[in-house]
Amino acid sequence: MINPFFKNNGPFKISDILQLINLDDLKIVNDQKIADIKDLFTSEKNDITFFHSKKYKEIAKNTKASFCITTENLKNELPKNCKPLLVKNVLVSTSKVTSKFYPNSINDNFDYTAKDIAETKFQDKVKFGKNVLIGNNVNIGANCLIGHNSIIEQNVSIGDNCSIGSNVIIRNTLINNNVRVLDNCVIGKHGFGFFPINEKNLRYPHIGFVIIAENCEIGCGCTIDRGSMSNTVIGKNTFLDNQVHIAHNVKIGENSIIAGQVGIAGSSILGNNIRIGGQAGISGHLTIGNNVEIAGGSGVIKDISDNSKVMGYPAKNIRDFLKNNK
Amino acid sequence: MINPFFKNNGPFKISDILQLINLDDLKIVNDQKIADIKDLFTSEKNDITFFHSKKYKEIAKNTKASFCITTENLKNELPKNCKPLLVKNVLVSTSKVTSKFYPNSINDNFDYTAKDIAETKFQDKVKFGKNVLIGNNVNIGANCLIGHNSIIEQNVSIGDNCSIGSNVIIRNTLINNNVRVLDNCVIGKHGFGFFPINEKNLRYPHIGFVIIAENCEIGCGCTIDRGSMSNTVIGKNTFLDNQVHIAHNVKIGENSIIAGQVGIAGSSILGNNIRIGGQAGISGHLTIGNNVEIAGGSGVIKDISDNSKVMGYPAKNIRDFLKNNK
Amino acid sequence: MINPFFKNNGPFKISDILQLINLDDLKIVNDQKIADIKDLFTSEKNDITFFHSKKYKEIAKNTKASFCITTENLKNELPKNCKPLLVKNVLVSTSKVTSKFYPNSINDNFDYTAKDIAETKFQDKVKFGKNVLIGNNVNIGANCLIGHNSIIEQNVSIGDNCSIGSNVIIRNTLINNNVRVLDNCVIGKHGFGFFPINEKNLRYPHIGFVIIAENCEIGCGCTIDRGSMSNTVIGKNTFLDNQVHIAHNVKIGENSIIAGQVGIAGSSILGNNIRIGGQAGISGHLTIGNNVEIAGGSGVIKDISDNSKVMGYPAKNIRDFLKNNK
Secondary structure, three states, X not given: OOOOOOOOOOOEEHHHHHHHOOOOOOOOOOOOEEOEEOOOOOOOOOEEEEOOOHHHHHHHOOOOOOXXXXXOOOHHHOOOOOEEEEOOOHHHHHHHHHHHHOHHHOOOOOOOOOEEHHHOHHHOOOEEOOOOEEOXXXXXXXXXXXXXXXXXXXXXXXOOOOEEOOXXXXXXXXXXXXXXXXXXXXEOOOOOOEEOOOOOOEEOOOOOOEEEOOOOEEOOOOEEOOOOOOOEEEOOOOEEOOOOEEOOOOEEOOOOEEOOOOEEOOOOEEOOOOEEOOOOEEOOOOEEOOOOEEOOOOEEXXXXXXXXXXXXXXXXXXXXHHHHOO | OOOOXXXXXXXXXXXXXXXXXXXXXXXXXXOOEEOEEOOOOXXXXXXXXXXXXXXXXXXXXXXXXXXXXXXXXXXHHOOOOOEEEEOOOHHHHHHHHHHHHOHHHOOOOOOOOOEEHHHOHHHOOOEEOOOOEEOOOOEEOOOOEEOOOOEEOOOOEEOOOOEEOOOOEEOOEEEOOOOEEOOOOEEOOOOOOEEOOOOOOEEOOOOOOEEEOOOOEEOOOOEEOOOOOOOEXXXXXXXXXXXXXXXXXXXXXXXXEXXXXXXXXXXXXXXXXXXXXXXXXXXXXXXXXXXXXXXXXXEEOOOEOOOOEEEXXXXXXXXXXXXXXX | OOOOOOOOOOOEEHHHHHXXXXXXXXXXXXXXXXXXXXXXXXXXXXXXXXOOOXXXXXXXXXXXXXXXXXXXXXXXXXXXXXXXXEOOXXXXXXXXXXXXXXXXXXXXXXXXXXXXXXXXXXXXXXXEXXXXXXXXXXXXXXXXXXXXXXXXXXXXXXXOOOEEOOOOEEOOEEXXXXXXXXXXXXXXXXXXXXXXXXXXXXXXXXXXOEEEOOOOEEOOOOXXXXXOOOOEEEOOOOEEOOOOEEOOOOEEOOOOEEOOOOEEOOOOEEOOOOEEOOOOEEOOOOEEXXXXXXXXXXXXXXXXXXXXXXXXXXXXXXXXXXXXXX
């Protein structure tokens, strides 16, 4: 799939990439062109990838990438076709290389291509409010409404029968049919991801996007950040109440209900038919099973298996929690 | 009181209503016209009502409605004047009937009647910023200010000496005198209420509105949802800090102080002179007495009696909490 | 430093001030003019100050102010050059006097001086979106971007290389170089500070402002309130995620990372290199040391010393918390 939002500025010669990550001294036989940077699994020949944790050992063994940013400790897991590039901090080096391929994915400046919808091809196709702005190359399906002062940035795609509220900002997002996005949402900005370096943090690129499946409703004032290397996904028929925050790379399943002011930290994966009460928080990089219920105000800091009901901080079995907290 | 926000599309013949809730087979002598759908207490003759919980038994006994959507178990509580309509799920059937009477109360699309305030009768009466939009049939009192990019949707009423900030959206709301609504608030959208049905949730109508009494202040980025069958009410001289979320049907008394990022779930009733610290949460359908203090970050999951001070999650007596958490 | 945001309407005769705080009976020899109201430390001769807590005894002894609003209990701490004005409630009286000097600091009405940026001197200097509004006497440095529908109110100053998102409102704020403010933020409104008086709360003036140091990033939907008598400060290279609320007078150090939906209550002081997880809350008037880590969802209700890691509510040593909450 070609990334609809972030243009790949490559290919680049491997010598230029090596210079960028301070490996100028590395001897290379052939100064070949590198087409793209991808993860271990999706990389093809002539791509560069990265490998920073033993957790991905099995995938690393089969990568098709020609080069891999990694460490001394991990290099032996790579196949012969993939030359290891040894660095001190894999993620920082990866960030630098990704920035070279996708320079527009670092900072989210406003979309200067946006113009008044009345000057676009949507003037007769969409029912719209005052001061609606549409960027270049936007798609909007049949029978859609867009409220006052809303901004649909370049390359965004919206399905049929969608209702976008007022004061909404949507960028880097694919919205399917029958979705409602209520007022004041900001969807698709980069996540809160960077390497803390004193005096000047290094942002890493966010080349993923947001996918909102059909029949979803996103409440007022929600923020949904786009993914870094993968996407942020809201499954079909999932409803979010007001002031919910969904961080980058989060994936939420189908038919789920997320009440007001909930926050879900980066890269957590949630199953289907989940119910989360108001103000609950879910830490990053967790897996929450199907049919899970999380009581309002809970703080989830570890994985939760299918069909569980949890409560408290740290969240535990709801019966135990209530018994211990009479 | 005639609902100023949602037009009753009735009357409808009872035969049409029966068909809608799959009771076509029910024999009726007279295909009379039904004027409205209301709760057990406010219904009049020729109205239809609903009765889904024993809790309302005493009110049911005296309802004046001609028909009542209810269950086999509850039907014997109804008076002779009121014919029971037996269904499997009272609330789903009620939702369908309410949607028939009030189709515009389901989804909150933007107000397409809104136009630039400079083109309205308020151009000389109100002090306003750039790009202010006013819907049809709005009332605004003397000596009011409305900031840039704010949207006052149709039928909203604002009293005297009010200051509305910038980027504010107000719909389905009655605002009394001397109220300040700060920037980026969204007031009066429908609540987070629906019946979870796989593949497509069924929203129930919200025909209530928001009432903000005199001398209130609503902080930046707050969301206050309107009621479903009743109203959401903020009592006089009550102040809300930034990013507070008030769900549908909530009623807050007078002289209360609600700090930043607090969330109050649907249908809870709060007394007067209440103080709620930052980020506290109150579950739905609770009753909080007068003069109650709730410490910041607390999670209230049961009723609280007058003059209590509570803290923790679940919130308990503040002395006990602090003693047990040194 | 002259306050760039709030005009001092003084000087006023001391007799007028005495009348305002119901001290008309107090005998004064010379009806001198009072230039300003300041805190004990910064007051000069011909200023009026206030002293309401023993905590400030040492500073009180050396104040240069000519008059001081205080109580019977505290008056003897003041030097001879400073005449005590004895009142029942120091803060209420101080509020009244401050309101006289700075009447525009009480309520935050929209900035009616704002006009379309295309009509200002910034039309060629700044890269801007549609419907951007700029108030009187704004400064914007080189190489800045301002997104659609954003409002920069009068007297705000923005450094070089800054990127302001869309739907942002900035008032009473000094922003240094290389700062990014993302969409939907509201920065610089007055804090949630007032004296609860039945039927009509008395707001106290907020004559402080917000200072955002260089290299900061402020996430979407954040609110940062300005200070009352001092300023609200975000130290350099500090990053805030989405939906964070920073209350008045808060000072955050350098190189800190504050995740989504965190709330920091009024007047707390945070050190450098702090990390705060999502949804954590910090009570008011606390001191948080350098290099502190606060786990997501925690509630901090007392001071935290340097290099601590805390978790829970109330937040305690993270090891103890996890040991007790397996």
